[in-house]
Amino acid sequence: MEIHFETEKTLKIVDCREMFPPEPMEKILEAVEVMGDDEAVLMVHRREPFPLFEKLRVRHLDYEIKRFEDGSVQILISKTQI
Amino acid sequence: MKTGNLSLDQAPPEDIPFRYLLTGPAFGVLAGIVLAFFGERMLITAWDLDTVALTHLITLGWLTVIMMGAFYQMVPVLVGGHVPWIHLSRYTYYLFVTGILLLATGLLSWQVVLLLAALVLLVVALTVFIGQLLIALFRVKANRPVVYAMRISVLSLTLAMIVGVLMLGMMFGWWTFPIGRDSLKYIHLTLGLLGWVTLLIFGVSFHVIPMFYLTKSFPDRTAYTVISLIGTSLISLVVCFALRLNLFVLSAAALPALSGILLFLTTMVGLLRGRQRKMVDATLRFWQLGLSGLLPAFLLLPVTFFRMDEIFSYLFVLVFLLGFAGAISNGMLYKIIPFLVWLHRFSPLVGKIKTPAMKDIVHDAPARKQFYLFCFSLLLLIVAFATQNDLLTRIGGVAWTVSSTWLLYLLVKALRVVPPEMPASVAEDDFAALFKDLPPPPPKK
Numbered sequence: 001m002e003i004h005f006e007t008e009k010t011l012k013i014v015d016c017r018e019m020f021p022p023e024p025m026e027k028i029l030e031a032v033e034v035m036g037d038d039e040a041v042l043m044v045h046r047r048e049p050f051p052l053f054e055k056l057r058v059r060h061l062d063y064e065i066k067r068f069e070d071g072s073v074q075i076l077i078s079k080t081q082i
Numbered sequence: 083m084k085t086g087n088l089s090l091d092q093a094p095p096e097d098i099p100f101r102y103l104l105t106g107p108a109f110g111v112l113a114g115i116v117l118a119f120f121g122e123r124m125l126i127t128a129w130d131l132d133t134v135a136l137t138h139l140i141t142l143g144w145l146t147v148i149m150m151g152a153f154y155q156m157v158p159v160l161v162g163g164h165v166p167w168i169h170l171s172r173y174t175y176y177l178f179v180t181g182i183l184l185l186a187t188g189l190l191s192w193q194v195v196l197l198l199a200a201l202v203l204l205v206v207a208l209t210v211f212i213g214q215l216l217i218a219l220f221r222v223k224a225n226r227p228v229v230y231a232m233r234i235s236v237l238s239l240t241l242a243m244i245v246g247v248l249m250l251g252m253m254f255g256w257w258t259f260p261i262g263r264d265s266l267k268y269i270h271l272t273l274g275l276l277g278w279v280t281l282l283i284f285g286v287s288f289h290v291i292p293m294f295y296l297t298k299s300f301p302d303r304t305a306y307t308v309i310s311l312i313g314t315s316l317i318s319l320v321v322c323f324a325l326r327l328n329l330f331v332l333s334a335a336a337l338p339a340l341s342g343i344l345l346f347l348t349t350m351v352g353l354l355r356g357r358q359r360k361m362v363d364a365t366l367r368f369w370q371l372g373l374s375g376l377l378p379a380f381l382l383l384p385v386t387f388f389r390m391d392e393i394f395s396y397l398f399v400l401v402f403l404l405g406f407a408g409a410i411s412n413g414m415l416y417k418i419i420p421f422l423v424w425l426h427r428f429s430p431l432v433g434k435i436k437t438p439a440m441k442d443i444v445h446d447a448p449a450r451k452q453f454y455l456f457c458f459s460l461l462l463l464i465v466a467f468a469t470q471n472d473l474l475t476r477i478g479g480v481a482w483t484v485s486s487t488w489l490l491y492l493l494v495k496a497l498r499v500v501p502p503e504m505p506a507s508v509a510e511d512d513f514a515a516l517f518k519d520l521p522p523p524p525p526k527k
Contacts, residue, residue, distance in 0.1 A: 020296065026437060030433050050158060
């Protein structure tokens with residue numbers, strides 16, 4: 001699988017493409033719960049997970065999203081830079 | 083932080099979609115009771131006021147209420163839109179539900195005052211809902227088929243409402259209109275069933291079927307084609323009915339919709355067959371039943387124009403409203419309600435407690451039994467309507483009541499699933515304990 005982000009942070013990849021809802025959100029929230037300052041979580045999903053974004057905002061997390069023609073997305077999540 | 087055009091609080095508070103979504107089955111119970119009570123009185127003619135009352139208990143009370151709740155939740159979830167003045171939805175809910183009850187009572191008892199009150203309440207409630215949704219849907223980028231489908235669906239509801247108001251006013255003699263009531267009722271049916279109900283179900287299914295059943299994505303090009311074909315027939319059928327064109331022209335106008343429905347069905351069946359994780363639960367069975375009912379319903383419809391009796395009219399309405407739309411909405415409630423319970427109550431606690439899976443919030447075994455009862459009541463009613471049998475109609479009404487009650491019970495049970503109380507932090511207890519024996523500070527001079 002090609003990763004479409006460049007980052008110096010240690011990357012944890014969570015591939016949600018074969019998960020039933022709400023497992024994708026659950027796995028991502030679990031992953032960000034233990035994420036360090038020098039780490040990032042990469043979510044790979046077959047669709048844009050709109051309900052997740054508010055959850056990330058509430059946890060003061062940054063995210064960047066890349067969308068592809070088939071509707072799939074890659075989302076890079078990290079802690080907010082102060 | 084890249085947030086696109088997301089506003090801070092996109093998802094509605096949980097009570098708003100829940101109240102709408104649970105009221106649908108409650109109206110299912112009421113509709114079943116009406117059918118059981120009145121029996122063959124509902125089968126005199128499809129345009130009799132009693133039958134119109136029952137039809138609207140189902141179209142407005144069951145389907146539209148559920149669809150409104152689904153819209154409030156799905157616009158943020160599926161298209162990232164923001165529904166404005168969401169708090170108003172709590173009040174319009176009461177107006178809408180009261181309006182439906184007054185409409186049904188007024189039609190059953192021919193009380194003009196009740197019908198007038200119903201008209202006002204329903205128009206106010208629907209106008210607020212339509213305003214909220216059109217603003218939300220026209221603010222988002224129209225870069226996906228579901229957005230187009232939702233827009234056309236809400237616009238169809240708007241026109242169906244206007245036509246309904248026109249017809250009621252003409253019935254009371256308040257006003258006249260260049261298009262006769264006979265034509266207006268078919269226009270109202272077309273906009274309501276093909277535009278509002280069918281297009282919304284199709285549009286939502288483009289996303290929820292891949293989402294919940296892990297199929298491949300519904301191809302965008304096919305989705306746009308389906309929407310365009312149905313939209314073409316929507317416009318042409320309305321024009322044909324308004325101009326009272328002959329059956330040949332009407333059939334030609336309906337062909338694009340039939341093609342769109344066939345295209346949708348073949349694509350969707352192919353996606354479901356090709357899914358990798360072949361989990362089969364009650365919700366999938368409801369989708370299979372609903373998709374199976376759609377084509378027969380639309381094939382029954384043209385027959386109604388060639389027969390003197392109205393048996394096929396009843397069968398069309400039954401198979402479309404219950405066999406297609408009712409089945410799919412019933413199944414989707416078993417997905418939406420647990421998802422919302424999880425999203426609102428448990429997602430903030432992920433990582434802190436063990437959160438339930440959706441199948442733990444609504445268990446599949448009782449849902450599957452309710453599916454069998456749903457099928458039994460539908461089959462009973464099909465036979466009852468086809469044979470115009472009073473006893474079977476009443477028994478079918480009872481079966482439908484029990485099925486809807488069971489659904490309502492399972493959904494209320496799901497709503498009772500709440501997170502455990504979180505224990506107080508140990509560190510705080512230890513810190514507070516350090517000071518508990520100290521005397522209070524002296525008062526300030």
